[in-house]
Amino acid sequence: MKFHRARICRLLSLAAMLSLAACASTTDAAHPEAELWRVGYIDHDVTLNESTPLVRFSQDCRDILPSTQTMGVRWVMLHFRRPPEEVFRIVPLPDGQQLAEGQKVYVKVDECTRTLEPR
Numbered sequence: 001m002k003f004h005r006a007r008i009c010r011l012l013s014l015a016a017m018l019s020l021a022a023c024a025s026t027t028d029a030a031h032p033e034a035e036l037w038r039v040g041y042i043d044h045d046v047t048l049n050e051s052t053p054l055v056r057f058s059q060d061c062r063d064i065l066p067s068t069q070t071m072g073v074r075w076v077m078l079h080f081r082r083p084p085e086e087v088f089r090i091v092p093l094p095d096g097q098q099l100a101e102g103q104k105v106y107v108k109v110d111e112c113t114r115t116l117e118p119r
Contacts (some may be wrong), residue, residue: 015030026101031106031117040080042099042109048092052077054088061091061112068111080107091115 039066046052048062048070054112055065055077062070076094091107094115099105104119 021058027106036108036110037106038080038082039103040078040089040116042101042103043077043079043088044101044106045075046075048073048075052088052090055090056088059087060091061089061115064112065092078105078107080109082109 027033027037027039052060054111062075070092075090075101076089076093077090079088081087087109089107089109091112093099097116097118099118106117106119108115
């Protein structure tokens with residue numbers, strides 16, 4: 001009985017790992033991971049003063065950019081995978097850029113001025 005349980009657990013673990021690998025998105029040559037580009041997903045719009053408890057201070061461009069660059073800007077929350085966790089980030093949208101919830105984007109994870117490009 002123990003043999004079967006252990007085997008079933010290993011098979012379930014393998015299935016879980018394969019399903020995660022199948023969902024993983026990779027960057028392209030124009031957005032290399034070595035330059036800290038990641039594939040992210042738009043969650044929703046946020047306001048300049050909205051509380052976002054899922055977002056660390058270092059991941060919130062509203063707090064990083066000078067106030068002269070934050071007024072009148074459209075902000076979105078997005079997430080991307082940085083093993084072993086999902087990272088949530090608040091970033092500005094460039095003027096006129098229309099992105100929908102759930103849309104895949106390339107996100108530059110160490111910059112707030114050049115952050116998003118549609119995928």
